[in-house]
Amino acid sequence: MDTFGRNYRVSVFGESHGGAIGVVVDGVPAGIVLSEQDFMTDIDRRRSGAKGTTPRREPDVPEVLSGIYEGHTTGAPLAVIFRNRNTRSRDYSLFREVPRPGHADFVAGVKWHGFNDPRGGGHFSGRLTLPLVAAGTVAKKILSLLAGSFEVKAELLEIGGISSDVPDVREKWDRLLDETAEDGDSLGGIVGCTVDGLPVGLGEPFFCSVESLISQAVFSIPGVRGIEFGDGFNAARMKGSQHNDVFVSRDGKCATNGAGGINGGITNGNPIAFRVAFKPTSSISRVQNTLDFRKGELAGLEVPGRHDVCFALRTPVVVEAAASIALADLALSSMSSGYIQTAVI
Amino acid sequence: MDTFGRNYRVSVFGESHGGAIGVVVDGVPAGIVLSEQDFMTDIDRRRSGAKGTTPRREPDVPEVLSGIYEGHTTGAPLAVIFRNRNTRSRDYSLFREVPRPGHADFVAGVKWHGFNDPRGGGHFSGRLTLPLVAAGTVAKKILSLLAGSFEVKAELLEIGGISSDVPDVREKWDRLLDETAEDGDSLGGIVGCTVDGLPVGLGEPFFCSVESLISQAVFSIPGVRGIEFGDGFNAARMKGSQHNDVFVSRDGKCATNGAGGINGGITNGNPIAFRVAFKPTSSISRVQNTLDFRKGELAGLEVPGRHDVCFALRTPVVVEAAASIALADLALSSMSSGYIQTAVI
């Protein structure tokens, strides 16, 4: 199922080389100032063009089909589509029988009995993160209205093992990207995300904890291999006396933030902090071994087409979107479980 | 919301020192051989008693209220409860004003406006993993019936930074547990989980990918700080040529398993493999600083009660349960999206 959320409901659809991809968001409160232009800042951050990204260029112009009237959201579902323009009518049928390593060619064929749209990865393409980003833009607007000081910020912490902390990191990353491209290979990376300004109390116990919903949304991004909050995997090597965060002020602020802003699945007033690991791009130019399912034997496969050397470069805004969608859902849900003695409907 | 799943729906309820905790599972297929005794193997694995675990002893006897008749599931919802027996009528009201570091005392009080049950952590207690384990037992049964060679196995990979790979690990762990207990401190750990024998094709694109649902369920376990699949965070430092898994046989088997058995969110026929990081126990015996919210200043707090030195010791079976619940839901959902040309209803 391609639907997420209880009160902020996001349904993503589309295939990489089909007519259009898009998103329907049900549950957008009425009266939010919103125009097609508002989507462009985030869309531009996701766009290819920089070193290490694919040469495929798409205009990525959002077309709002419903849910906006006279510059405001109407309360009815918001539908936004993006036409696929720069598609190439190459023959993808080979990959049905000789699947690309690391891609969904094989599993999609089995799952959907060979009827999956194979072109450009079909529904499993990273292109589908575009409607996710659009839904994220609206989620951020909602969170900003509900919590005035809300701010979400994701950025690359690592490419190919080189941390953003080292001096001259831009040059080092560029050189690595160039070398890897020349090798016909690809790189992974790590994205860090911080969410500031949310009140104490968002999140639900158990299956709708802040971590549960953020991770559910983040793992919908193709190529994610791991997520960790606060001290993350390091926490497993700490003592309780080291890891516990000491409250220092009545708004819940702590001296440290090893919990990543979350206790018991609920925001505690400190910044939500998490890191996401992205694998290296699966499509590489060099010849790779894979199984030729027709013959039942290994074969050398050259994957043609236009690839990102490191698609992680384009993901910070996607991670922001995933987190914002999860948090907008929790924020709207929180309103429905508000202090009933003072609630109004 | 304390509910998980679309076709295998799990609702958890209860508070640590209330009358009972329990679970309702809606969507259990009829005709599965099941008795109260069947729950005991998993329950015993979660039970305290070993070195490093809490001295609180609970009989943890499951009482099935509905959904079983003459030794088989009936098709109607399964309800299982566990009475809380070994509760101590201590006064927890202090923690409303002087919250324990690392606990949900503060956030639960804010979220629920002071009406949360504070005793033993209330609804946020690790005790609530017991009904999760019960729902996991049934999920495992379903998966075994649907996939004959299904097997799920979780085990401790690390305690306090000491890997299970080192020689004499038991002794080393025991010594570390003893020393840490003497220090009045606590330890974290890492659990690895492998799921074998599932067919290719489980999982849904985007928000219901295998990773999305397993991570959603796993982060409902108190104290989880991170999750990673296959090569995990290491994948971010690999080249595509290293990380891509080469298919070697028509059932999808690969030469390596860097993807953790999942491509595009869908099982690919290789073992699902993931690791979960657990924080050190929040409750420690030594005096800790925290904020006294009444005075607005730091105060030394001693947390009384019975604690696990390392609650991660008890979590492998809980991780298995979380994964099995997510996978049972996907397996049942997969039946509903089966090959329609040959389907029967």
Added chain:
Amino acid sequence: MDTFGRNYRVSVFGESHGGAIGVVVDGVPAGIVLSEQDFMTDIDRRRSGAKGTTPRREPDVPEVLSGIYEGHTTGAPLAVIFRNRNTRSRDYSLFREVPRPGHADFVAGVKWHGFNDPRGGGHFSGRLTLPLVAAGTVAKKILSLLAGSFEVKAELLEIGGISSDVPDVREKWDRLLDETAEDGDSLGGIVGCTVDGLPVGLGEPFFCSVESLISQAVFSIPGVRGIEFGDGFNAARMKGSQHNDVFVSRDGKCATNGAGGINGGITNGNPIAFRVAFKPTSSISRVQNTLDFRKGELAGLEVPGRHDVCFALRTPVVVEAAASIALADLALSSMSSGYIQTAVI
């Protein structure tokens, strides 16, 4: 699936002669004054005992397992169970092969492959309306807190075709009940329900319209054959000029209420008004024809046991519960889609 609702989530479980029946309600706001005693008013209205109702007597004492602490709801899920006491260990296996007309014996057997609990109708018993009533009691409390003048009232409008409008209706109904009981037969009835005091704006367009959710909940009550709102089926025979309700004051009040308090699926400030048709009790004392599935031929069947002559007598409080559950869900959902410019989380 036995679960209803998005923000007020009700999960019903149990079988007529099993250990216990019950309900878990997830989404109850914290801080509502609630005790086990509070459930008794509604439970007593559903209780048998009056003329025309079954001689089976059950104490129907609610046991709250979780979600209440020191007299208030905690915010965590509320779990309430009712032990089945007055069960009779009769042999119901006959009905697997010689199904009772009008009952779920046949369909439950097919659906659940013969593993359904057949005793007293199992999960399909009218006894399962008891947890529904308990969830309704809490829903009414929520609605009263959110809308001070909220009031829901259901009552019998007809028994066996005799309207409550006729003089001496009590005597006429009693006489009809006696005569029908003597004949070994049963009666149906019509219940009318009115909901006052809700604000304008509850309900969602399309699938979560007020009518959609009330009817979904009402048709979960065993034996319902129809539902109509406002002018109902008569509306189909009216002209627009007759049926349209003319607004007469700024709070939405209308001169007539042909729409039953709902426009476009949304409450319009007038009383919600609907009627529900209940079939006559399926179990009757006289011998009935049914198919003997073993022989494939008709057979005379005598249905033993204790029956309501007219179970509709006991349903007004159940109808109130179903409507209140649907409306509480919509009211809490409405909070999550509130006016975002003034919202607080």
Added chain:
Amino acid sequence: MDTFGRNYRVSVFGESHGGAIGVVVDGVPAGIVLSEQDFMTDIDRRRSGAKGTTPRREPDVPEVLSGIYEGHTTGAPLAVIFRNRNTRSRDYSLFREVPRPGHADFVAGVKWHGFNDPRGGGHFSGRLTLPLVAAGTVAKKILSLLAGSFEVKAELLEIGGISSDVPDVREKWDRLLDETAEDGDSLGGIVGCTVDGLPVGLGEPFFCSVESLISQAVFSIPGVRGIEFGDGFNAARMKGSQHNDVFVSRDGKCATNGAGGINGGITNGNPIAFRVAFKPTSSISRVQNTLDFRKGELAGLEVPGRHDVCFALRTPVVVEAAASIALADLALSSMSSGYIQTAVI
């Protein structure tokens, strides 16, 4: 929320005079033969043009954005949109202050704080039944594949109180439509629907009973006032001995069908039979009283525009769609709860 279903998930969006209306269907099994042309038979039945229907003409050409590839469904979400062409840029702002009786003008304005799209009724327009019909076409295909003899058929049983059983009904209806149009008034009607060929066992107990889900879907159609199954409201006036259906063959066939093909919320092998009451069109040409909210006093309102004299004429195919959507969801859900001993995934 504008989303329906668990395994066949339908999300409707759009506004009457916005860019486009449409539907996303998530859960369509892969491999179903489907083209844009396949939608036209049902769309043409809903189209205006006959006597008594609106003069607004829309091409109603479906554009499939995703989910079909090489003539078959792909397994990924199906998105279908319809451009709004024949819109008139009239000023609807008057209705914000002087709401049309029987319309959603008033409630939409309150619910969405004046930001609703008021043009042509916005999201509350009957035009939104067009995407419902499209989702219904696919649902019918699924049901035909799952149950070879599946057939759904809805037809008008009454217009303005004149039953389709009377001789010369076409002439009588035409005359009544002409007279009513001359009077500037409107008519309601009753639609009957029968579903044949489904197996025994579809439907879930309680909140997802066949009646619960069909009624939820049917009440999403604008203008529905009531629904009844089998003997419907008449059942309330029958004796049990009259109303009970006697099984006569092992496939569940009964001598009568007072239960409308459903016992305990589950299909029993007999045709599902229900009737739906539609109100007369709210928009009428003659001057009506309504409240002028600016002045707080009654005013005469003339509703301009193009109206159906009797929109019920166009609804049989919409009723079929609503029922088919509900039943497709239950049929796919039924696959997920199949007999697990013989199930394959």
